[in-house]
Amino acid sequence: MKQSQLFTHTLKESPRDEVSLNAQLLIKAGYIYKEMAGVYSFLPLGLKVLNKIEKIIREEMDDIGGIEMRTSVFQNQEVWQKSNRWDDSVVDNWFKTKLKNGTEVGLSFTNEEAYANILKQYINSYKDLPAYPYDFKTIFRNEARSKSGIFRGREFYWKALYSFSKDEEEHYEFYDKAKEAYRKIFQRVGVGDLTYLTFASGGSFSKFSHEFQTLTKAGEDTIYIDEKKGIAVNKEVYTDEVLKSLKLDKNNLVERKAVEVGNIFSLGTKFSAPFNLKYVKPDGKEDLVVMGSYGIGLGRLMGTIVEVLADDQGIIWPKSVAPFQVHLIDLRTKRDDKIYQILQKQGFEVLYDDRKISAGIKLKDADLMGMPYRLVQSDKLGDKLELKRRGSKEINLYSEKEIIKVLQE
RNA sequence: CGGGGUGUGGCGCAGUUGGCUAGCGCGCUUGGUUUGGGACCAAGAGGUCGUGGGUUCGAGUCCCACUACCCCGACCA
Numbered sequence: 001m002k003q004s005q006l007f008t009h010t011l012k013e014s015p016r017d018e019v020s021l022n023a024q025l026l027i028k029a030g031y032i033y034k035e036m037a038g039v040y041s042f043l044p045l046g047l048k049v050l051n052k053i054e055k056i057i058r059e060e061m062d063d064i065g066g067i068e069m070r071t072s073v074f075q076n077q078e079v080w081q082k083s084n085r086w087d088d089s090v091v092d093n094w095f096k097t098k099l100k101n102g103t104e105v106g107l108s109f110t111n112e113e114a115y116a117n118i119l120k121q122y123i124n125s126y127k128d129l130p131a132y133p134y135d136f137k138t139i140f141r142n143e144a145r146s147k148s149g150i151f152r153g154r155e156f157y158w159k160a161l162y163s164f165s166k167d168e169e170e171h172y173e174f175y176d177k178a179k180e181a182y183r184k185i186f187q188r189v190g191v192g193d194l195t196y197l198t199f200a201s202g203g204s205f206s207k208f209s210h211e212f213q214t215l216t217k218a219g220e221d222t223i224y225i226d227e228k229k230g231i232a233v234n235k236e237v238y239t240d241e242v243l244k245s246l247k248l249d250k251n252n253l254v255e256r257k258a259v260e261v262g263n264i265f266s267l268g269t270k271f272s273a274p275f276n277l278k279y280v281k282p283d284g285k286e287d288l289v290v291m292g293s294y295g296i297g298l299g300r301l302m303g304t305i306v307e308v309l310a311d312d313q314g315i316i317w318p319k320s321v322a323p324f325q326v327h328l329i330d331l332r333t334k335r336d337d338k339i340y341q342i343l344q345k346q347g348f349e350v351l352y353d354d355r356k357i358s359a360g361i362k363l364k365d366a367d368l369m370g371m372p373y374r375l376v377q378s379d380k381l382g383d384k385l386e387l388k389r390r391g392s393k394e395i396n397l398y399s400e401k402e403i404i405k406v407l408q409e
Numbered sequence: 410c411g412g413g414g415u416g417u418g419g420c421g422c423a424g425u426u427g428g429c430u431a432g433c434g435c436g437c438u439u440g441g442u443u444u445g446g447g448a449c450c451a452a453g454a455g456g457u458c459g460u461g462g463g464u465u466c467g468a469g470u471c472c473c474a475c476u477a478c479c480c481c482g483a484c485c486a
Contacts, residue, residue, distance in 0.1 A: 013421045360446040
């Protein structure tokens, strides 16, 4: 796309009311727009990143048997009363509103009940199981205080998968697959090396849940990491007893700040019981379905990528989630879009800075916006093109023909 | 929800003990000169000073209430 057609532009200074690095950079570079505390709109560039992340998550979910669908945002109070999670005294961060006829409805803050209720309609036999439906959806939570920029909002976009299994064995078989899928996701979006499988509180049906925590001082969580084993323990369950059960030695653990980018949870029959979600086994007897939940906040993950990889010049996107692979900077006196067209035809995602402004601004913007490759056209280079990887200092010159091969690497 | 802080053109800020037509930088528009790390000159446009009330001859400035945003804490299936 031609940058002159992009209505957003970069800011020279950070907005006063934004302190967290992730939101500062994303706002300055034109990826997101702050509507109010904890609520952000995604601008064209931001949506591109979000879509890339979504695609990666979708691929990994589909790979382990996930089936995408979409649950509604409006939720029926009768459904949630079954699990006793409608009342504000039980869950105090619901956003609720009323229909014209006075009926009270809620805006989704999570999906367990919605899925249990829907699946109740279709799960009858062991032949219907297991089932792994999931959705991408905007979720609303009336947080007392939003904070950390895009890390904790009142409205956010997430992926939630729920597993419906015949028994514990089948459940944990999938649970372990989900762990691996999550590892792949975080690896693919570029934060894998900083992301630890973390033991956290599990609720009534399992001793632990598992969180995926990415190290960053901007994180709200404190975790204790065993570097050698590659696992961590959340402060909320950091006790001698827990360490013993996990065979971790306190002396090998280091305390770090981290942000929870994903979690997986064994729910047992916590929700299948109130919804009477049962199936008939081959022997004719009935049993409750065993559930699990698997969530990833996409906006938070996007913010984490920014937070963890940025340098003092701006954002550095991994190729996998960058809105464009190549930022083509035209510094020539007489510009034409020949190279841009060629690269487009070759299938590269190119942001072409064709604006009539000074070189300095273009180069600064390129650093701030963080595309993986910066390709410069300039009078002093003649027919050569200058390639620089964002975050690297190395600069190389290539001919028109060479550049295509190099970019395809 | 408790404590603290801040609201002044699009963005970042200044505005003294209340005083004249509310300034500065960036950005924007027009013209000209520039062109490899946020260029320069000239001329312009753009403001309910968060909202409401009060004190006063006079309020961006003082008082009260409200509201929004930020930070710390509590909370976070």
